[in-house]
Amino acid sequence: MSASDNMIPAPAVRSRPLIVRHLPYFIGAAALVTLAAGMRFDGYVLNILLQATTFSIAVFGLSVVLGLCGQINLAQAAFFGFGAYAVGLGTADLHLNFWLCLAGACAITLVAGAFLGMSTLRLGGHYLAMVTISFQQIVTLVMINAIGLTHGPDGVANIRRPELFQSSQSYLAFCVAMLAIVGYIVWHLPDTKLGRAMRAVRDNELAAGVNGIDVFRTKIYAFGICALLGGLAGGLFAGGFAYVSPDQFSFAESIVFLTMSLLGGVASPIGSVIGTGLLILIPEWLRFLKSVPGLYLAIYGLFVILIIRFMPDGIWGFVADAFTRWRAQTKAPPAAAVLQLKPATTGGDIVLEVTGLSKHFGGLKAVDDVDIAVKRGSVHALIGPNGSGKTTTLNVLSGLYKATSGRIVLDGTDITSMAPHQRTAAGLGRTFQNIRLFRSMTALENVEIGAERPGNTMVGKGDDALTERAMEALTFVGLGNRANELISSFSYGHQRLIEIARALASNPTLLLLDEPAAGLNSTEKLELHELLKRIAAQGLTILIIDHDMTLVSEAAQHITVLNFGRRIADGESMAVLRHPDVVSAYLGSE
Amino acid sequence: MDLVLQLLFTGIGIGAVYALVALGFVLIFRATNVVNFAQGEFSMVAAYLMVVFSVDLGWPYWLSFLIALAGMALFGVIFNLGVYYPLRNRTYLPVIIATIGASILLSNSVLAIYGPQPQVLQGWFDTPGIQLGPVYLDSQYLLIIAVTILLVLFNFWFFEKTLLGKKLQATSQDKEMASLLGISVSTMIMITFIYSAVLGGLAGILVAPVLFVSIQMGSTIALKAFAATIIGGFGDVAGAIVGGLALGVIETFGAAYVSVPYKDGFAFLVLIAFLVFRPQGIFGERVAEKA
Numbered sequence: 001m002s003a004s005d006n007m008i009p010a011p012a013v014r015s016r017p018l019i020v021r022h023l024p025y026f027i028g029a030a031a032l033v034t035l036a037a038g039m040r041f042d043g044y045v046l047n048i049l050l051q052a053t054t055f056s057i058a059v060f061g062l063s064v065v066l067g068l069c070g071q072i073n074l075a076q077a078a079f080f081g082f083g084a085y086a087v088g089l090g091t092a093d094l095h096l097n098f099w100l101c102l103a104g105a106c107a108i109t110l111v112a113g114a115f116l117g118m119s120t121l122r123l124g125g126h127y128l129a130m131v132t133i134s135f136q137q138i139v140t141l142v143m144i145n146a147i148g149l150t151h152g153p154d155g156v157a158n159i160r161r162p163e164l165f166q167s168s169q170s171y172l173a174f175c176v177a178m179l180a181i182v183g184y185i186v187w188h189l190p191d192t193k194l195g196r197a198m199r200a201v202r203d204n205e206l207a208a209g210v211n212g213i214d215v216f217r218t219k220i221y222a223f224g225i226c227a228l229l230g231g232l233a234g235g236l237f238a239g240g241f242a243y244v245s246p247d248q249f250s251f252a253e254s255i256v257f258l259t260m261s262l263l264g265g266v267a268s269p270i271g272s273v274i275g276t277g278l279l280i281l282i283p284e285w286l287r288f289l290k291s292v293p294g295l296y297l298a299i300y301g302l303f304v305i306l307i308i309r310f311m312p313d314g315i316w317g318f319v320a321d322a323f324t325r326w327r328a329q330t331k332a333p334p335a336a337a338v339l340q341l342k343p344a345t346t347g348g349d350i351v352l353e354v355t356g357l358s359k360h361f362g363g364l365k366a367v368d369d370v371d372i373a374v375k376r377g378s379v380h381a382l383i384g385p386n387g388s389g390k391t392t393t394l395n396v397l398s399g400l401y402k403a404t405s406g407r408i409v410l411d412g413t414d415i416t417s418m419a420p421h422q423r424t425a426a427g428l429g430r431t432f433q434n435i436r437l438f439r440s441m442t443a444l445e446n447v448e449i450g451a452e453r454p455g456n457t458m459v460g461k462g463d464d465a466l467t468e469r470a471m472e473a474l475t476f477v478g479l480g481n482r483a484n485e486l487i488s489s490f491s492y493g494h495q496r497l498i499e500i501a502r503a504l505a506s507n508p509t510l511l512l513l514d515e516p517a518a519g520l521n522s523t524e525k526l527e528l529h530e531l532l533k534r535i536a537a538q539g540l541t542i543l544i545i546d547h548d549m550t551l552v553s554e555a556a557q558h559i560t561v562l563n564f565g566r567r568i569a570d571g572e573s574m575a576v577l578r579h580p581d582v583v584s585a586y587l588g589s590e
Numbered sequence: 591m592d593l594v595l596q597l598l599f600t601g602i603g604i605g606a607v608y609a610l611v612a613l614g615f616v617l618i619f620r621a622t623n624v625v626n627f628a629q630g631e632f633s634m635v636a637a638y639l640m641v642v643f644s645v646d647l648g649w650p651y652w653l654s655f656l657i658a659l660a661g662m663a664l665f666g667v668i669f670n671l672g673v674y675y676p677l678r679n680r681t682y683l684p685v686i687i688a689t690i691g692a693s694i695l696l697s698n699s700v701l702a703i704y705g706p707q708p709q710v711l712q713g714w715f716d717t718p719g720i721q722l723g724p725v726y727l728d729s730q731y732l733l734i735i736a737v738t739i740l741l742v743l744f745n746f747w748f749f750e751k752t753l754l755g756k757k758l759q760a761t762s763q764d765k766e767m768a769s770l771l772g773i774s775v776s777t778m779i780m781i782t783f784i785y786s787a788v789l790g791g792l793a794g795i796l797v798a799p800v801l802f803v804s805i806q807m808g809s810t811i812a813l814k815a816f817a818a819t820i821i822g823g824f825g826d827v828a829g830a831i832v833g834g835l836a837l838g839v840i841e842t843f844g845a846a847y848v849s850v851p852y853k854d855g856f857a858f859l860v861l862i863a864f865l866v867f868r869p870q871g872i873f874g875e876r877v878a879e880k881a
Binding site (some may be wrong): 074122123129130131163252258292293301326365 | 725
C-alpha cells in the first residue's frame, strides 16, 4: 500500500494570508494613532498617556522574558534608565540626532541584557533574580555617583525630540505608533519558532533540550529582547518628558514594572497594556496615598503577593482563558496525510555504536564499560533489573549526563561530547519515562516543537508545513482529532503517545524510548505494540528500554542486558532471554 | 600594615553579619527549595523592633532584645503562612515573586510608619572598644564575631546531634519520604521559617549600631548575603559562612583602597566573577539540574 492511497484530502491549514487576518489590528492601531494625534488633551492627560505608552513598551519586555520564557528580570527599570540616559545625554550633552540616540539606546541595552544573561542564565532562576537586583543597584549607584558622566542626582534636562515630532501631541502619536508596532511583534512572537522555543524552555527545560532547542541561547534571546524593549521605552520616555533623574529608574520602579506585568497578565502584550494602564491611573486617582512616603509601594508589594496567590494569570489571562476554552470547542483540527518517516542513512549498517561507555557518580559505577551496537532498521531493547543502569545509559546517550569515558557514534557522527540539542539535531529522538511535555501548550504545539528540529528534512518551509507535519505525527499515533486540546486534558497513556509523536515529527535517525509501557493498562500496551510495529515498518531504528518482557520479546529482534551497570548478555532476543546469567539476574540464582 | 589589620578586623565583623543572614537564606532554601528574597527585611524589621522597644519605649536593652527576637519568631510564622505556605505546591517562580512582593511590602510599610530618616540604636556595651596593639577593636564588632562563632557551633550541634535537627535535614532532602516516615513536613518548614527569621533578626539587631537603622539596610544586607551564598557554594552551610566573611573583607578593603561611593558595588562584581568562572562556589555545590 503506497502512501498516496492513504491520503485524506487535507484542506489548507491557514487559508488566508497573515496580513489579511491581522488587518483589523492595523486598522485599530491606525485609528488610535490618529486619535492620539488629533484629539485635544490638556497637558496633564497628555503626560499620563505618554507615560502609559512608554511604560507599556517596557512591560512588553517583561511579558517576553517572564511570560514567554519563564525567566525573571528585576532590573527592567535599569534598562529603561539606560535607554533614557542614552537619549538624554546624547541629545542634551552631545547634541546628537534623536534617532541616532534611540538606536544607540536599543543597541546598548541589547548588549547589556545579553551580557548579563550570559553570566547567569546557565544557572537557576534564583541566581537570575539576585543578579538582576544587583545589576539594578549598580546602575542606580553609577547614575547617582558618576556625576561627570550622568550629572548625578540632578539628572539630565533639556532632552530634545526629533524635528518631525516637536509638539507633544505629535510625539504622543509617534509613541502610540511604536507601541502598536512593538505590540504586534510581541503578540505574534509566541507563534514563531523562537517564541515556541521560549515557551518550551519555560514549560520544561530538559524536554526542550532533547527536542533540539538550545535552551541557553533561547533564554539569552528572551533576555536581550526584554532589555532592548526596556531601552527603547526609556529612550521614548526621555524624549517625551525632556528631563530624567536617577530616582525614576530605581529598584522600586522595576517592581512597579513587575507588578504591572503580573496584574495585567504576564503572558500577553494585551495584559501588559491593561496592567500598565491600571497602575498608572489608579495612583493618579488615589493621589493621597502618595502623600505618605512608602505607602503606595507597600500596597504594590501587597498586590504582588495577592495577584500571585489568587490570580496567577492576571486580568487578561483570566479573560483569555475563558475565550480560549470557548474557541477550542468550536475549532476542529484539519485532517492530515499519513506520516512519512525517512531516517537519514549516512553511516553504515550500525546506526548507533556505543563503545566502552562508562558513567560514574563519585565511586558508584552506574554504567561501566558498556558496548551497544544498534543495527539499522531494527528494534533493539536494553533491559535489566531495577538499578542496572538502563536509564543512566539513556541519559548519557541523549546528553543529559556527560559520559565519564567511552564513545557514542550516531549514524557515522561522533556525538559523545555534544549538548542534548546538538544530538537531537544530529538525529536522536527520545521520550521520557516520567513524561515531559510542555504542559501549557496544546498537543499540536508540543509536536510542532519536535518537528522544528534543526536539520529535519521532512518538513517544508513555513508555519503551514510545520503544522501539517505535526498533524501527520499526531494522526499517526491516533490523536489527530484532539490536536488543539491542552496537554492537561489527555490521559496518561495518551500523553505518552504525544511524546512519541513529538519525537516522530522530528524524523529522527534513531528513536530512544524510555520505558514507554510503564503505567499503561493492557489495552494501551497492545496499542503501543501496534504503534511500534508501524514505526519499525517505516524503517526507523528504535532503541527501547522496558520492563515488560512480553513487549520486549515480541517487539525487539535484538536485546542487550545490563546488570549492576555492566553488560551481561547481548544478542538475538530469544537466545538472550534464555541466557542463564539473565535468568539469574531477574529471578535470582539458587 | 596597621591599617591592613584594622581593615581585616572590620571586614570580618561586617562579614559575620552577612554570614548570619546567608545562613538564614541557606536554611530556608534547603527546606523549601526557594530563595526567600525578603530575608534581608527580617533583619530590618528586627532592628526597627529594637528601636521601638529600646529607644521609643525606653525599655532595658536586654529585655528589648528578647522581645524583639520573640517578635521575629512570630514574624516567621506569619511570613510562612502568608507568603510561602499558600504557594508551596507551585513552581519556584511564583514563590520568589511573592517573597519579593513581601520584601517591598515590609520595607515600605516601615517607611510609611517611620519615615525615611535613619534611626540610631545604641550598642550593647557602654565601652566603645579596646585598643589591642595597633588595632582598635570595636566592642560591637567583637560581639558580632563572638555571636557568629557561637551560632555556627549551635547550628552544627542542632542539625547533627538533635532529633529535631535530623528531622529538618530529612525534610530538606526528601519531603515525600520524610512525610512517609511520620515527619510533619509543614511543621518542619514552619520551624525553619521561625529559626531563619530569628537568625536574620539577630543579625539585624547586631549590625544596627554599626550601620544606621534604615529602610535600605535589609535589601543591602540581603544582596551581600546572597552573593556570599554563591561565593561559598549555593546551599552549603559552611559555604555561606566563609562566603560571608570573604565578602566582608573584600568590601572593606575595596572601600579603603579603591572607592567609597561604590563600596556596595564590589559584592556585585565578585558575584559576577564567580558566576562566570566558578558558579559552583568555593565549596563546590552542584548547581546542575538532575535529569
